[in-house]
Amino acid sequence: MGNRLALMQPTGKFEIRDLLSGQLVIEKKLPEEPQMTNLYVIQYSDQYLVIPNRSATLRGITIPSIGMQTRLINGNIYALDANSGEFLWQTPASVEGWALPLAQSTDSPVMAFIRQLNPTSTQNRTSGSIRSEVFCMDKRDGRMLMPPREIPGYIRVFNVISDLENQKVTVVADKNHIFEFSVTDQPTWPAAPLRMHAQRAGSTGGAANAFAKGFFEAFGQVGKAVEQRNQKQIQQAPQLPANPEPKALPAKPAKEKPPQAKPVPEKQPPK
Numbered sequence: 001m002g003n004r005l006a007l008m009q010p011t012g013k014f015e016i017r018d019l020l021s022g023q024l025v026i027e028k029k030l031p032e033e034p035q036m037t038n039l040y041v042i043q044y045s046d047q048y049l050v051i052p053n054r055s056a057t058l059r060g061i062t063i064p065s066i067g068m069q070t071r072l073i074n075g076n077i078y079a080l081d082a083n084s085g086e087f088l089w090q091t092p093a094s095v096e097g098w099a100l101p102l103a104q105s106t107d108s109p110v111m112a113f114i115r116q117l118n119p120t121s122t123q124n125r126t127s128g129s130i131r132s133e134v135f136c137m138d139k140r141d142g143r144m145l146m147p148p149r150e151i152p153g154y155i156r157v158f159n160v161i162s163d164l165e166n167q168k169v170t171v172v173a174d175k176n177h178i179f180e181f182s183v184t185d186q187p188t189w190p191a192a193p194l195r196m197h198a199q200r201a202g203s204t205g206g207a208a209n210a211f212a213k214g215f216f217e218a219f220g221q222v223g224k225a226v227e228q229r230n231q232k233q234i235q236q237a238p239q240l241p242a243n244p245e246p247k248a249l250p251a252k253p254a255k256e257k258p259p260q261a262k263p264v265p266e267k268q269p270p271k
Contacts, residue, residue, distance in 0.1 A: 006041040008052060010034045016041070016048070026085040030078060031092075040071060044106055047088055049139070050078040056096065058198050060120045063099040064132060066158040070101045073113070077193075079142060089193050093142040097198025098135070101158055108162035110145060110169045110181050111137045113196070114155055130154060134173040135196065136181070142193030151177050 001016075004025060008014040010033055016026040026048065033052040040051040056074040063070050073095045079088040098113040114134045132155045136146040151174055161170040169181045 001041060001043045004043070006039060006048075006050070008033070008036070008039050008050070010036055014050060026080060026082075028080060028085045031076075033075070036075070040073075040100075040102075042102065044082070044139070046082050047139070048080045048082060050080060051075055051100075056198070058097045060118045061097050061198060062116045062118060064114055064116045064155040064158070066101060066114075066155060068101050068103045068158070070099045070114075073098055073100050074198075077142070079139070088140075089142040090190075091142075091193055093137065093193035094195040094197075096196065098196055101160075104160040105162040105169075107164060108160050108169050109139050109183060110160060110162075110171060111139050112158075112160055112171045112173070113137070114158065114173060116154065132173075134171070134177070134179075136171060136179070137194055141191060143191035144194040145181065146179060148196075149173075149177070149179070 076092040
């Protein structure tokens with residue numbers, strides 16, 4: 001960050017100061033981050049990306065060796081305006097178990113994350129079982145630009161090339177995997193910042209499941225609203241009367257038997 005220093009406390013107090021003058025440049029109250037272990041702040045001409053990182057044990061996920069400074073991200077990503085310090089995204093993005101190469105193009109609106117997935121069992125560790133992944137985020141609003149793409153083997157070459165004159169950004173993730181993005185000034189539909197969760201290496205459809213989980217969590221409030229509306233409709237629906245229990249039929253009185261006549265003793269003749 002040149003001559004600027006960023007500081008953040010677990011309580012969420014965040015500030016950026018000028019090292020030469022000691023002047024406060026940015027001061028912002030972020031959500032509490034009690035599990036923060038280190039802080040990454042990336043400076044751009046119009047914004048700061050603030051990443052309070054947490055430590056995590058992730059089996060089978062490692063940082064690819066690409067010859068540049070790369071950090072494993074486990075935490076939220078906040079976007080602050082470089083002048084006012086106000087939030088630029090409606091909510092923070094969330095990334096877990098993905099590596100962020102820090103030396104990406106500063107004028108590119110595209111930010112790429114990568115990782116290497118290794119088998120957790122030594123018996124299955126062969127050169128053909130190693131695979132890597134890459135996904136891309138839009139720094140302007142935190143949305144997902146490209147969901148995770150699987151790359152067989154290792155990522156040895158990586159670069160983000162920004163050609164704004166021709167309105168094009170190119171992400172190179174290995175020599176055989178090159179992704180191009182067109183940059184326009186046309187407005188886009190609002191989108192929630194992405195939420196990428198770590199998936200255990202070797203799980204079926206790990207990347208797809210991570211993207212789907214993040215997508216549905218980002219829009220989970222819609223589902224909750226629908227559920228609440230349905231519950232309200234159910235509560236307001238007229239209740240049908242319960243089936244009446246069958247009434248007990250009165251028992252028929254038993255017929256009384258007429259009393260039996262007692263035998264009259266015979267009269268004996270007088271003696």
